[in-house]
Amino acid sequence: MPLDTSAYSLALLRVDGRRWNELRRIHAQIRTQAAADGSSYLEMGHTKVMCVVTGPSEPGPRRGTAGAGAAGASKAVAEVAVSVVVAGFSSVDRKKRGRNDKRNLELQSTIANALAASLHTHLFPHSVIQVSLHVLSQDGSLLAALINAATLACVDAGIPMTDYVVACTAGSTSTYAAGDESADPLLDLNHQEEQELPGLTVATLGESDRVAVLVCESRVQVGRLEGMLAVGVDGCKQVREILDRVVRDKGKRMVLEGTVAKGEGLEDMDLD
Amino acid sequence: MPITITAPKAVRPSYAAADNASDDSDSDASSDNGAADLEGDIPMASSRRKEDKSYSIVTPGEVITDDPQWMRGHGTFVSPSTSAIVSSVAGTITRTNKLLSVRPLRARYTPEVGDLVVGRIVEVQAKRWRVDVGASQLASLPLSAINLPGGILRKRTETDELQIRTFFAEGDLLVAEVQQLFSDGGAVLHTRSLKYGKLRNGVFVAVSGMGGGSGVVRSRRQVWTMEAANGAGPLDIVLGVNGFVWISKHVETPEALIAETKSATTGITNLEESVSTTMYSSQNDRIGVETMREISRIRGVVTALVENGLRVDEDMLVRGYHEAVEMAMLGEGPDDIYLGGERGEQLAAALTGV
Numbered sequence: 001m002p003l004d005t006s007a008y009s010l011a012l013l014r015v016d017g018r019r020w021n022e023l024r025r026i027h028a029q030i031r032t033q034a035a036a037d038g039s040s041y042l043e044m045g046h047t048k049v050m051c052v053v054t055g056p057s058e059p060g061p062r063r064g065t066a067g068a069g070a071a072g073a074s075k076a077v078a079e080v081a082v083s084v085v086v087a088g089f090s091s092v093d094r095k096k097r098g099r100n101d102k103r104n105l106e107l108q109s110t111i112a113n114a115l116a117a118s119l120h121t122h123l124f125p126h127s128v129i130q131v132s133l134h135v136l137s138q139d140g141s142l143l144a145a146l147i148n149a150a151t152l153a154c155v156d157a158g159i160p161m162t163d164y165v166v167a168c169t170a171g172s173t174s175t176y177a178a179g180d181e182s183a184d185p186l187l188d189l190n191h192q193e194e195q196e197l198p199g200l201t202v203a204t205l206g207e208s209d210r211v212a213v214l215v216c217e218s219r220v221q222v223g224r225l226e227g228m229l230a231v232g233v234d235g236c237k238q239v240r241e242i243l244d245r246v247v248r249d250k251g252k253r254m255v256l257e258g259t260v261a262k263g264e265g266l267e268d269m270d271l272d
Numbered sequence: 273m274p275i276t277i278t279a280p281k282a283v284r285p286s287y288a289a290a291d292n293a294s295d296d297s298d299s300d301a302s303s304d305n306g307a308a309d310l311e312g313d314i315p316m317a318s319s320r321r322k323e324d325k326s327y328s329i330v331t332p333g334e335v336i337t338d339d340p341q342w343m344r345g346h347g348t349f350v351s352p353s354t355s356a357i358v359s360s361v362a363g364t365i366t367r368t369n370k371l372l373s374v375r376p377l378r379a380r381y382t383p384e385v386g387d388l389v390v391g392r393i394v395e396v397q398a399k400r401w402r403v404d405v406g407a408s409q410l411a412s413l414p415l416s417a418i419n420l421p422g423g424i425l426r427k428r429t430e431t432d433e434l435q436i437r438t439f440f441a442e443g444d445l446l447v448a449e450v451q452q453l454f455s456d457g458g459a460v461l462h463t464r465s466l467k468y469g470k471l472r473n474g475v476f477v478a479v480s481g482m483g484g485g486s487g488v489v490r491s492r493r494q495v496w497t498m499e500a501a502n503g504a505g506p507l508d509i510v511l512g513v514n515g516f517v518w519i520s521k522h523v524e525t526p527e528a529l530i531a532e533t534k535s536a537t538t539g540i541t542n543l544e545e546s547v548s549t550t551m552y553s554s555q556n557d558r559i560g561v562e563t564m565r566e567i568s569r570i571r572g573v574v575t576a577l578v579e580n581g582l583r584v585d586e587d588m589l590v591r592g593y594h595e596a597v598e599m600a601m602l603g604e605g606p607d608d609i610y611l612g613g614e615r616g617e618q619l620a621a622a623l624t625g626v
Contacts, residue, residue: 043279050280055380060395060404061394078408120360127409155331155361155362156362158363160349161361162360251331251362263329
């Protein structure tokens with residue numbers, strides 16, 4: 001179904017009724033699975049993913065490979081292993097995706113590299129941080145949702161990191177073919193927009209403007225790129241605010257329940 | 273869409289109200305600052321920070337202080353460009369004199385020298401075992417750090433190395449003490465005491481350990497023997513600091529046996545041999561049904577404590593157990609050991625006195 005972009009210029013509203021700079025509803029939860037080291041569940045609009053983190057832990061003796069103990073043991077930093085499973089029922093068409101699906105592999109390596117850059121992996125030599133992501137429902141911005149969910153799960157697992165890695169998508173209001181250099185940028189594309197319009201996924205390191213991931217798989221005029229990137233980076237800051245709030249609420253509740261001992265505020269520290 | 277995905281429910285229904293509250297604030301947050309500001313700078317952020325300070329929760333990337341007089345501890349790092357101390361985990365701030373550290377809300381166990389741990393053998397190497405203690409690395413137990421059968425003065429020989437699997441094989445559970453730490457955080461264990469060694473006659477429960485959050489906490493006593501109800505006899509309980517718990521039927525400790533046999537005037541070599549024959553046995557003794565029931569009741573208490581966010585230590589567990597026995601006596605029915613769900617909450621409420 002082609003996306004009707006002609007109506008946009010009239011009311012400046014997108015197909016789902018958002019303005020150009022509005023995110024979809026983000027709902028996130030952490031510690032959804034009690035038995036896991038870290039877990040999270042994230043919804044960005046209708047894109048729903050969950051994540052489970054195991055580790056950092058040292059893998060036992062691997063079977064099949066000779067002298068496997070030595071191979072893993074030489075690592076000075078923890079390895080981040082990401083696996084993404086896309087559920088068959090997650091999108092409208094049931095597509096069978098193999099284990100070695102190229103798109104899937106690219107998602108995995110992108111997420112693994114982004115996380116490895118932020119996590120303090122040097123604190124855990126010889127160990128593996130296993131991140132498994134499950135896509136339950138897809139409606140655009142899949143990579144962004146996966147990165148956000150993985151970050152939350154790593155925070156829940158108590159793995160030290162430099163800052164949250166938060167991601168979000170940005171697009172442009174008209175297609176590449178239209179050749180419109182002055183098209184407005186859009187924030188947080190849904191599936192329909194993603195199909196038709198040029199878009200990119202950007203992930204930043206927390207509140208800073210440091211870009212951790214930038215993926216652009218569509219053709220777009222270079223003049224429009226800067227605006228899209230700026231909107232994307234700004235969206236990341238909003239996403240960080242929302243995720244941070246989720247973590248804080250959880251922490252606050254744990255302090256109130258007495259599960260975690262109350263910390264000392266910097267105010268009540270005597271500075272002499 | 274033919275399939276609807278719903279968000280996972282909170283583990284504890286009693287906190288459903290609090291969950292809804294956070295949901296609302298979520299959607300509020302996304303709607304009222306949903307508009308991106310190209311100039312950057314969201315004014316909401318700073319005010320929210322201040323309000324949260326009262327709970328002293330810090331999250332990754334948050335600057336704790338830029339005062340140079342503080343030293344950074346665990347859970348923090350110094351940002352390369354400035355000299356500010358930044359938190360790297362989500363947790364609460366603790367300070368020891370000038371040392372600032374952040375205790376994570378939850379993390380894996382980090383070994384410390386002197387910790388009593390319960391572990392499982394995962395690998396047998398030429399002169400040592402690798403033990404899973406729930407830490408980020410496997411701990412190692414050298415052959416030289418165990419009590420060999422035949423007494424303390426016995427020399428370690430090559431035959432011992434060859435029959436290393438007769439002491440501990442893969443999958444065996446043991447209780448040990450952390451003897452030393454490597455600089456990379458790896459631990460070396462020892463079982464050079466008759467208190468430590470192979471575990472049998474009981475059940476294993478894994479809860480979260482000293483890393484943070486609820487679970488086993490370091491306390492005065494990690495190992496004790498308690499009298500169980502319903503004529504089950506005494507039970508041994510080992511709370512590993514790493515969050516691994518072992519509950520078993522009480523067997524006379526080797527020390528007690530030695531004392532007994534000493535009075536019976538046997539040669540010292542004989543008695544040590546008699547002790548050591550059972551030391552590395554993997555064969556369970558006969559355990560009566562009532563003992564098994566009480567063991568599983570204690571296991572139920574441990575999981576109920578963790579489910580309700582309470583700490584697991586001697587005091588809580590003993591009180592919880594007596595409470596559970598009382599609850600079972602009052603309630604009728606065959607499934608009186610079950611302590612999940614509502615019954616667990618009832619138990620937790622009785623313990624916290626709410």
